[in-house]
Amino acid sequence: MDEDxxxxxxxxxxxxxxxxxxxxxLPLIINRRFIRYSLDSYPLEFINIISSERENLHLKEDxxxxxxxxxxxVRLQMEREFKxxxxxxxxxxxxxxxxxxxxxxxxxxSIRSVLPALKGFFLLAGQPYPKNLPDLFAQxxxxxxxxxxxxxxxxxxxxxxxxxxxxxLSILHKLMELMETYPVEP
Numbered sequence: 001m002d003e004d005x006x007x008x009x010x011x012x013x014x015x016x017x018x019x020x021x022x023x024x025x026l027p028l029i030i031n032r033r034f035i036r037y038s039l040d041s042y043p044l045e046f047i048n049i050i051s052s053e054r055e056n057l058h059l060k061e062d063x064x065x066x067x068x069x070x071x072x073x074v075r076l077q078m079e080r081e082f083k084x085x086x087x088x089x090x091x092x093x094x095x096x097x098x099x100x101x102x103x104x105x106x107x108x109x110s111i112r113s114v115l116p117a118l119k120g121f122f123l124l125a126g127q128p129y130p131k132n133l134p135d136l137f138a139q140x141x142x143x144x145x146x147x148x149x150x151x152x153x154x155x156x157x158x159x160x161x162x163x164x165x166x167x168x169l170s171i172l173h174k175l176m177e178l179m180e181t182y183p184v185e186p
Contacts (some may be wrong), residue, residue: 004031035063043074043123044081048116051129071184074120079179081117085110086172093165100159107154107168114151114172124184146174 005011012029019026028049039046050064089110092098098106115133118140122129125143130136137152148171154164 002032030063032063035067039067039069040073042077043069044077044116044120047074047119047123047129051119051122053131069123071124074123075179075182075184078117078120078124078182079176081114082172082175082179085114086169086176089165089172090169093162100161103160103162103165104154104157107157107160107165110168111151111155117175118148124182144175144178146171146178148175 016026035046046064046067047069050067089106092106093103115136118136119129121140121143127139127143130139133152133155137149141148150164150167151171154160154168157164
């Protein structure tokens with residue numbers, strides 16, 4: 001859209017209910033202005049969208065196809081993401097005695113939220129985005145020179161021990177430190 005129409009939430013509510021009822025994926029509804037003024041604030045979200053399988057069914061123009069990202073903005077958001085996941089995951093675990101199942105759920109949520117930041121490595125390195133999770137983890141480990149491959153295994157584990165959480169927090173800490181000094185070409 002060029003602009004959000006007045007009352008758009010109310011107008012689109014029946015469509016949203018229909019989509020939810022049919023188990024479909026809700027389309028991304030944004031306007032040009034949001035894209036133009038958000039590339040510096042949310043580059044990882046746009047990188048995640050454009051690197052995922054998607055179709056542009058409703059417009060003749062794909063607004064996301066030719067986005068131009070500033071690498072220093074991507075690096076800065078990657079640093080913030082790794083730091084925030086480190087802080088939040090640590091805080092959740094420290095706040096209560098979690099069962100191994102709850103630890104697993106916490107880790108899975110945290111790891112999924114880190115995936116867009118891992119995709120940032122590919123933009124910074126000028127490499128194509130991987131099409132699957134095993135390649136994302138393997139190639140991110142190569143680019144970052146940090147062994148993050150256990151993260152993929154933890155995404156599927158039903159039970160996680162506190163030692164796994166400590167290892168995950170250690171990986172996030174290494175990623176944080178890397179991004180604090182990561183060299184970015186202009």
